[in-house]
Amino acid sequence: MNIILTINVIVAVVFACCYAYQLFFLAVPFTRKQEAHKPEVLHRFAILICARNESAVIADLLQSIQHQSYDQRLITTFVMADNCTDNTAEIARQNGAVVYTRFNKEKVGKGYALEQLLKNIEEDYPQTFDGFFVFDADNVLDCHFVEAMNRTFTDGYEVVTSYRNSKNYGENWISAGYALWFIRESRYLNNSRMLMGTSCAISGTGFLFSRKVIESTNGWVFHLLTEDIEFSVYHILQGRTIGFCADAVLYDEQPATFRQSWRQRLRWARGFLQVFRKYGFGLVKGMGKGSFSCYDMSMTVMPAFLLTVALIVSYLVVGLSALGGGVGSEITFFQGLYYILQMLAGLYGVLFVVGLFTTITEWENIHTTPAKKVLYTITFPIFMLTYIPISLVALFSRKVQWKPIQHHRADRRVLEAAAAGTKRIQNQ
Template structure:
């Protein structure tokens, strides 16, 4: 009879291998069919009509970034748009800076909320103030590329069932090892996954830092939920469960700040992991309907990732217990150090990074210089991702369902 560790190591090894090739094949197919001969970023497709667009920017304590964020939003190469900044009860001088900017820019309007009610509520207030059917939503520390609005509105106007478009976040801060690894992560992991999911059916989530929505679609599903830690995952699932299409547009660039400390990275990834758990618990019962079968792959992929995290935890626990007590041979794990299977995982990981660089050179010419740093990615981000998932499951299960998710100022890296 084969030992339990044999099956544990088998799943722990083959799951990331299979998913990596799954993402690479889907991502490269997407690139070959939709990106390879597409017009360059600076020449977005012509539109029969160019309707007004509203750019919504929820802000909470964004004093250090608000000037450049607003400046980038106002610099859009799109003929008819407005910018609405929602100050969600900031305790710094964000409100004063926004008012000064609004006095000098006719396109900019500011909505002030008297206390911190969370990003979901701020986006709803911005939607109520907006004059357009098409809403481009970015974070208060993000720099929107000048052509991004055109690319995203083009998608929204291309079909009546297009409910949302997710853009292509790019990392601004690259002064540390964590920052440089995240450059590769957003290309090879996040960008590749979105391409593959778009090919195979449904997206797990839009990027909360840059996404665009059709107001009619939002109205049908009740807008953003203010009791979810990650409002972007929740809105993505509810839109697709209501049979709205979500598209990925890699030409819609947005330059963002990311954590560059282990503490900041842990808090961010724990929030992402908890958000996934909350959405799964909230919506998985509704997915049993045959009409919502196209979401089954998204749910299945997520459940497998959670199973993998707990499998890795069990392997570590069995190895640690074996150091103190005599376990049966069927439960004994000799070592956690990478052996031949670890080398194969690392090679496949680097192959995925190489494939993503080939694709992403179209959007960032020098992205390849970060390739060297990606050798450290599995040791840092896989471990953080596994541990945050393990912690997030009980945290999401035990969370009070009616608790409002409010802003917490994130780690924005070494500036």
């Protein structure tokens, strides 16, 4: 029993030391104000979309780009139809995009498609664009998205990320679990980082980088399973501060089946480990020099669920050892199981509070019925706890690869919200 209590204390202290700052971040948007923007300068932008068999959704994205309040003469949209077997390329051309095609069964994934797309643009449009947006084909943009991002870009941020909302929040508990986490990440991680003057992190899609950034790496060179986190960590280690634009809202589609979700999050978990293996020494070195951003990114790529996995394994080892230790030792084994359940209940409580706080404060930005908002706040911790077995499998799996996820058209309410323009997110 003393061993179990010792494990509890050690893990509790480690959790508190590692992640207490994220609780502090919850208060930052209510105590700090965003600094005024510099006088706006209009920039010429290229929009990059890598699409694989996305004929069902790409028109919605392209139309939302055409409806941007930003000067359309300063926007050029490029689509890389990547290993497509449908009419994605044709639909993209019909909706005003410059389309390239790519067929490569060995170098599979968004990173390789982006690399080729940027090469093609540089060959055909040399030195034309000041910045490059990256979107996924299933995205839909608020009509003021580019305008808002340009203001933050003008402020001097060479990399800028956006507020990631969801276009299928109300589909089921899985899609809502993703969506609530990304909304929380936007509002209470990246937004707080921005207000505190530390670096934000790219999250999958809806980000912007300057020509100088891509020239510094001589093209897109990020090909780990989580190329967005790799991109973020690399540039933070180069001394760049990634900005966040709270007013630029993007609607992203989330997986709605557990099989797809497991496969995607397994790739993410494995990708986090790849990033830490490649950049871990640099992050530790940066922490030694006093870089909070390096510490923050270390906590991002080594998520808390790995500590949870270690704790569960410790309980089981202690319990099984006691089980073979003589008469009456079965009690210790069952006590170990009890502590596992107790730990999971505690995690559920913490995650529920985080989800509830996010749901209440971002209520108007969540596009589903009030009943589903409440229901999926309750199921949010369950979704997050499924990361525990995923993290465990990721530790030992060696055959994790990128695989496409089927997407669907956005809910009508989301399309209407994007076209109308969302209300500005106020930092009190």
